[in-house]
């Protein structure tokens with residue numbers, strides 16, 4: 001089978017089509033013919049050599065977390081899915097035995113890891129991580145869901161977002177950003193978000209963004225948000241200087257969830273501002289398989305239409321990463337092997 005493997009950790013030019021043996025499912029596993037796999041900034045960090053998880057010794061490396069497709073074969077001791085089933089993979093890999101696996105939520109697992117291997121014609125996965133798809137949910141929209149939408153779903157829960165709340169999403173045009181807007185909207189919350197691009201903001205407004213701020217300058221953004229109103233929750237996937245900005249605009253007692261570091265892996269924050277304002281900063285990673293099931297249901301009942309910017313063939317996978325690196329897209333980029 002063919003895969004779009006990372007053969008050099010130098011950015012999009014480091015993706016090559018590599019012929020590899022078609023995997024066979026082992027005990028508890030299934031092989032899935034990949035109809036669609038979305039890409040995430042997580043894959044781009046790896047491809048740029050900016051992830052502690054993968055180094056030159058691991059090459060060629062097949063990334064890709066968010067697989068949707070058709071079960072091809074199942075190994076021993078697999079129940080719940082069979083060849084021919086249409087499925088989407090929850091990329092969470094958990095130990096199943098730690099306190100958090102037993103008591104939940106599973107994304108707190110002490111040995112938490114993520115599946116990689118979806119940017120290929122066939123993926124070998126844990127069968128109990130497959131969620132079956134209703135007929136009216138397509139593979140491309142299903143593949144858009146796992147990482148971005150599960151993460152946004154969990155962040156909304158971490159900030160305790162409620163109907164009528166205002167949530168602030170710095171960097172609103174990407175996978176997690178657009179998912180945050182759409183899920184806040186489904187919940188009855190309002191959103192304010194930022195981008196360097198007016199054209200991209202226009203598109204996110206058509207997907208439910210209530211207030212758009214075209215700027216990357218924290219001072220300009222702070223003033224613009226103060227005109228909109230008091231922010232009840234911040235969904236921060238950028239880090240860097242956006243963490244203090246998020247605290248600045250957050251109401252007293254409000255919460256900020258942090259899941260990423262696109263604009264910087266460290267943030268300086270004003271400690272008195274934090275404690276005098278009774279504000280809370282909470283970390284957040286992925287969501288649960290139950291969240292993914294609910295997201296699939298929201299798509300099936302027409303409440304949610306995942307935002308897919310462009311689809312790419314396996315041979316064009318480097319183009320998906322170039323579009324992400326160049327900040328050209330709105331929502332998700334999906335490879336369709």
Ligand SMILES: NC(=O)c1ccc[n+]([C@@H]2O[C@H](COP(=O)([O-])OP(=O)(O)OC[C@H]3O[C@@H](n4cnc5c(N)ncnc54)[C@H](OP(=O)(O)O)[C@@H]3O)[C@@H](O)[C@H]2O)c1
Nearest residue numbers: 041171172173174175176195196237260261262285286327
């Ligand atoms: N912890 C978790 O479980 C988890 C899960 C998913 C994602 N993440 C993290 O969340 C972040 C977003 O992931 P994603 O897949 O949604 O990425 P993405 O699609 O590439 O996000 C694009 C967004 O980021 C903004 N952006 C890009 N570079 C920027 C910069 N240097 N300064 C300010 N804004 C910038 C873009 O702004 P413009 O509109 O101005 O171009 C756009 O709004 C990543 O850091 C990722 O690792 C974490």
Ligand SMILES: [Zn+2]
Nearest residue numbers: 095098101109
């Ligand atoms: Zn565990």
